[in-house]
Amino acid sequence: MKQNRFKWIFIQLVTVIGLVYSQVCQPLTSELSTAYIFRHQPSLFTNEVESFKTIIPASNVTDKCCAYLNDFADNASNFIRCSVERARPLRFCEKCVDSFATVTSIYNDIEKNVGGCHVFLLDADRVQAILQIHTMIKALWDASDCNNCFTSGSIDVEQNGTVTYKYNTDTMDFMGKYDNFTECVDRYTNGTYPDFTSINYTVCHACLQMYQGLNDHYADMRKRYNGKICMDLVDMMNYTRLMWGDARDLNCTNHDRDDMPVLLTSIILLTIPFLFYGATCICGERKKLKIMTQKRLKNPISVEVSKTDNSHSNHVNSIS
Structure with a gap:
């Protein structure tokens, strides 16, 4: 159970x-x-x-805006890479002008709302990565004063994407003088000058005039542009001066000193005090001292003081 x-x-x-x-x-x-x-x-x-x-699409960016975004990314990357590769020796303005002009043109189109992409690419978030990158690129270009290398308004991007630009007259003259100077230095330092063995010339004597012309032109440019010269030219001139005067390179500024001006200046400064005091003694007038007599006493008073040893007292006789 x-x-x-x-x-x-x-x-x-x-x-x-x-x-x-x-x-x-x-x-x-x-x-x-x-x-x-x-x-x-x-x-x-x-x-x-x-x-x-x-x-519900994955992204609200249109194909046209995506094309703008890709072009901006490619050209911004090219510009940054170019600026790093051309940092030493500095040829930043000359070699990176194409990528700078292209990325600037693309950003201007986005900012002008071409294709309706301003809202999606610039105002969609708080970070504004495209704006920050363009600001950084423009700040680097302006800090290098690259626009002073080119004629004002000559940098342009054509419809087919070709970048056109034109160097100004000062830049062309400087580059011409720089090329002549470097060619002169290369001839002498490499030993390829035809008459180098027969003439008593060194590179410092042979290229001195070209160096002075280049240096004078650079000084004139500094005055004309208030010191804001294109950094390519500044770097070229700095390295030229270092090469010209450095003891490890040409060492052309270490000449024998002439001590004659220093000696003459020292002699003149030492003789000036003696000449001054001598001229003062000869040409100066001597002032005689006038003695003032007392007019209150008509007759002088003489006082005779006598002293005795026994009484230890003093006798004063008044004689008029």
Whole structure:
């Protein structure tokens, strides 16, 4: 009886558990198991997923704005790479003008809302990465005074993407003088000058006039541009002066000193005091001192003082 009773209880428990399990583990509907069915039966929901993507796109940037963004990124990268590669020797303005003009033109188009991309590329977030990068590029260009290398307004980007520019007259003259000077130095230092062995010339004597002409032209440019000379020319002149005067290079400024001007100046300064006092003694007038006498006493009074040893007293006799 007890065994039958336990069997009956066990059967009842199994039945109840089965009923509960059947209610909990029902097959999920498509509304609640989209990811599961998409993994196992993707063909059933492919069309619905594609339509869902068209309703809410992954990005609201149009294809035209993406093209602007890619062009800006490529040219900004080219400009930064060019500026680093041309840092020493500094030829930043001359060699990087193409990438600078292109990236500036692209940014100006974005800022002018060409293609309706101003909002999506410049005003979409607080960081404003495109604006920050363009500000950095422009600050580097302005700090180098690169515009003073070119004629005002000559840097332009044509419709086919070609960059055109024109150097100003001062830059052209400086480059011409610099090329002549470096050519002269190369001839003598390399020993390729035709008459180098027969004439008593060194590079310091042969190229002195060209160096002075280059240096004078640079000084005139500093006055004309108030010291804001294109950094390419500044770097070229600095290295030229170092090469000309440095003892490890040409050492052309270490000449024998002439001590004669120093000696003459010292002698003149030493003789000026003696000449001054001598001329004062000879040409000056001597003033005689006048002694003033007392007029209140007509007759002078003399006083005689006598002293005796015994009485230790003084006797004063008045003599008129």
